[in-house]
Each structure stands twice: as C-alpha cells, then as structure tokens.
Amino acid sequence: MFIRTPADLGAAIRDRRKSLGLSQSELAKRVGVGRQWLVAVEHGKPGAELALVLRVLDAINMPLMTGAPPPAAIGASDINLDAIIASARGDAS
Amino acid sequence: MFIRTPADLGAAIRDRRKSLGLSQSELAKRVGVGRQWLVAVEHGKPGAELALVLRVLDAINMPLMTGAPPPAAIGASDINLDAIIASARGDAS
DNA sequence: GTATAATGTCCTCGAACGACGACATGAGGG
C-alpha cells in the first residue's frame, strides 16, 4: 500500500491493528502514547509526530519503505514487480 | 530503503534532494516550509509533523509504501525478494 | 580580496502537539 497522506497511514495502521486483534488502548500503551492520540492518528491527524508514528509502525510490525520513484520500467517491459511480489506473499491488506 | 527512524527518513530525503540538484532553500520553498525545518528533518528531527514530511516526499517524488510484514518466506526458501527487486531496479541512488 | 551561495545554529513568537481525565455512544454478556 502506498502512503501519500496522513489518512492513508491512519487507515493502514487501523487495519493492521485490528488484524492483530489489538484495541486502541492496548496498542497505545504498548507504544507509549495516549489512547486519544492513537484515535486521532487513525483518523488521519496531519500534525502527528514522526517519531511516534514510526514507533507505532514498529510496534505493529509494519515496515515502511521508500525508494526511487517508479522509473516506469526496468528494461522496457511494463511488469509491475511490486504488485507481483505483494500478491505472491499474500498481502491481503 | 527501509525507514525505521526519523534519521533514516532524513538521510533518504537528503540523498534524494541532492540527487535532484535542489538546495535546502529551494526545496523548503517548494514544499512550503521553513528552511530551518528542512535542515532539522534531514538531521532526523523526531518531532517533525507527519503531513509536512509527506509533502516533502511528494515534492521530491519519493513514494512511501507499507505492507504486511515479511512473512519470513513465501515458500520455504530464504530468498529476499525485496532486496532482489530493489537492486534490480537500480535503487543505488 | 571580495561576493555569492549553501548549510548549520541560536533566538523569539504564536500555534499546535501529546498526555490525561471525564463523559457519551454502541455492541455484547451476565
């Protein structure tokens, strides 16, 4: 999943939290933040602090990655390796 | 590249900014933030606001993605597809 | 030697953050 806005990230976090069977309170305590803060972040709070967000992602085991922009293609083909890998590993997300 | 800390992100941003031939002042103006803020972020400022960081990533065309955690392996092998893909697309930058 | 640009640091200021407690709602279980 691609993250372009705080809301995107919030949705991703929520999905993952639920799929892990955690409540907001639990995750908040585990990460060391206020429950209310987590609520706001899952709703796409734009002013959330970077470090805390990264701590959440780490707590729910959600790797965040960045790379060069999609150079359109590697050779000349249009195969989307990311998509292939993603589905292959069963990222139902 | 994997982002686990604000410093990781800062380094990635700096690398990309330079590879685009932009100065801090230029990028800051383009993103709509103070130059000083950008300096801090590139140094790994932990309290940086999420939305602004995302705006920077967008400005330098640096997609951010997240997915399910590496389930260790797809079949039973240990091949690291992420690494393979990454190098294949020449993310050396 | 003198400009010019890029980067990093220090300062103040108003605004927003995150923590915490309290309360309301909705879903289930006793």
Add this chain to the structure above:
DNA sequence: CCCTCATGTCGTCGTTCGAGGACATTATAC
C-alpha cells in the same frame, strides 16, 4: 436490566513545534 469493553469527543495543561530573522562557516566564482 445492568455491566463491561471499545471507540470517539471535549477541555485543560505543560511542552514542543514551525516560521522567520540573524550570524558563523565553508566552498565556489569574480
């Protein structure tokens, strides 16, 4: 019915953010 849990919202408080200006340093060019 009552009770518990999960979630969302409101208000208060101390802390920190981001903007903007000023100055130092280094490197490049005139």
